[in-house]
Amino acid sequence: MVVRNVDGVGDHDLNCLSIEELERHAYNMMDKQTRDYYNEGADSGSTLRENIEAYRKYRIRPRVLRDVSKINTEVKLFGHTNTAPIGVAPTAMQRLAHSDGELGTARACRNMGIAMGLSSFATTTLEDVAAECAGEVPNVLQLYLFEEREHSKKLIARAKKAGFKAVFLTVDTPFLGRRNLEIRNQFKLPPHFKIANFAEEEEPALADETTPNAPNQSRTRQKAKSSSKPGYHDGEKRVYPTGPITFHSHAANPTLCWEKDIEWLKEECCPEMEVWVKGIATAEDALLAVHHNVRGIVVSNHGGRQLNGALATLDALPEVVEAVQGKIPVHVDGGIRHGTDVFKALALGADFVWVGRPALWGLAYKGQAGVELMLKLISDEFKLCMGLAGVIKVEDISKDYLVKVDRSGFVSRL
Ligand SMILES: Cc1cc2nc3c(=O)[nH]c(=O)nc-3n(C[C@H](O)[C@H](O)[C@H](O)COP(=O)(O)O)c2cc1C
Numbered sequence: 001m002v003v004r005n006v007d008g009v010g011d012h013d014l015n016c017l018s019i020e021e022l023e024r025h026a027y028n029m030m031d032k033q034t035r036d037y038y039n040e041g042a043d044s045g046s047t048l049r050e051n052i053e054a055y056r057k058y059r060i061r062p063r064v065l066r067d068v069s070k071i072n073t074e075v076k077l078f079g080h081t082n083t084a085p086i087g088v089a090p091t092a093m094q095r096l097a098h099s100d101g102e103l104g105t106a107r108a109c110r111n112m113g114i115a116m117g118l119s120s121f122a123t124t125t126l127e128d129v130a131a132e133c134a135g136e137v138p139n140v141l142q143l144y145l146f147e148e149r150e151h152s153k154k155l156i157a158r159a160k161k162a163g164f165k166a167v168f169l170t171v172d173t174p175f176l177g178r179r180n181l182e183i184r185n186q187f188k189l190p191p192h193f194k195i196a197n198f199a200e201e202e203e204p205a206l207a208d209e210t211t212p213n214a215p216n217q218s219r220t221r222q223k224a225k226s227s228s229k230p231g232y233h234d235g236e237k238r239v240y241p242t243g244p245i246t247f248h249s250h251a252a253n254p255t256l257c258w259e260k261d262i263e264w265l266k267e268e269c270c271p272e273m274e275v276w277v278k279g280i281a282t283a284e285d286a287l288l289a290v291h292h293n294v295r296g297i298v299v300s301n302h303g304g305r306q307l308n309g310a311l312a313t314l315d316a317l318p319e320v321v322e323a324v325q326g327k328i329p330v331h332v333d334g335g336i337r338h339g340t341d342v343f344k345a346l347a348l349g350a351d352f353v354w355v356g357r358p359a360l361w362g363l364a365y366k367g368q369a370g371v372e373l374m375l376k377l378i379s380d381e382f383k384l385c386m387g388l389a390g391v392i393k394v395e396d397i398s399k400d401y402l403v404k405v406d407r408s409g410f411v412s413r414l
């Protein structure tokens with residue numbers, strides 16, 4: 001049921017008034033394999049949980065008696081006006097959640113004026129997604145840079161042609177993290193879906209596995225072949241498969257490094273698309289990113305799906321911001337579930353945030369309409385938070401509006 005709100009914030013879906021409720025609805029809409037794949041983190045999942053809990057360590061210091069009748073949540077991103085400093089993070093295989101898949105997410109982003117990141121491992125082609133947004137919102141292509149550069153080269157050329165504004169090179173995934181539910185479920189993309197951006201590259205299947213994370217299974221199924229093929233790294237041994245494009249067969253690339261790959265990528269993308277790195281978590285790497293002239297950083301631990309035990313992204317953010325000194329934009333993702341989380345991340349120095357799983361839950365709940373609902377919930381909460389904290393412009397959000405509360409309840413200014 002949708003009712004018109006009286007507080008001026010907008011319409012409400014009375015069944016779903018928060019991202020928490022959205023998560024609960026989505027839980028019941030997804031089959032077990034999809035739910036486990038989307039929701040789990042690596043190993044014990046402690047980094048996934050800490051990404052969320054990190055936001056609870058901060059409290060907001062509201063200022064009052066300021067005229068907050070006109071609040072502007074807009075920010076510029078890649079030359080576009082984004083209605084809030086929030087984007088939808090790239091997440092793979094969205095058609096598992098709902099038949100609307102990535103097109104539903106794209107339409108929702110377009111309708112809401114919100115940037116969208118498209119995964120290399122999408123179940124919809126980048127051309128179809130770009131056409132849906134028709135240049136109205138900036139689209140970012142997330143890139144797994146294949147060891148076999150021809151695959152990546154083609155993809156980058158297509159992204160340029162389709163009008164993507166930037167590529168986010170994911171740098172936290174030289175190997176895939178250990179996701180135990182995925183392994184136990186023997187996760188497979190059902191045969192009626194395709195990893196669409198690479199569908200034409202596929203060779204006749206020797207193996208039908210499309211699992212992103214089933215190392216034991218892959219080992220037994222994949223056959224060694226010519227060394228000119230991309231492969232996955234299995235300890236000391238490289239395995240070169242044929243068959244459908246999978247993360248294991250074509251994307252895991254433990255050879256990636258700053259000198260060789262970032263320079264190459266900048267040349268390939270230049271000048272049409274900006275090259276950013278996604279998955280930075282330390283000041284040292286942030287400085288290297290600046291040194292190599294990448295255009296921006298996303299502080300990310302892949303939603304706790306890669307290195308479990310890594311620092312929560314909100315806790316890693318301050319050292320990255322400090323190192324970068326405003327030379328390039330710093331974005332953050334991981335664990336953002338409330339408008340107040342967006343406010344806190346910005347107060348700690350982020351320029352922009354990306355949300356991952358909530359978009360998947362929105363898709364599972366109601367397809368495109370569910371993603372719109374998610375974006376509306378979080379954007380409305382953010383706007384309300386700004387107003388109640390006494391801020392009317394995004395650029396005025398600063399650490400003056402936060403305090404940190406430690407485990408014993410001790411409150412400190414930042
Ligand atoms: C199901 C799923 C698939 C993902 N696929 C990708 C991907 O293909 N490429 C990538 O760089 N990050 C991927 N991510 C990570 C997200 O881009 C983002 O970093 C993360 O979801 C943010 O955390 P959150 O889910 O807590 O918001 C994926 C995350 C999830 C949950």
Ligand SMILES: CC(C)CC(=O)C(=O)O
Pocket residue numbers: 092121176212247302305
């Ligand atoms: C195809 C996968 C490797 C996508 C991904 O990054 C993830 O599942 O976290």
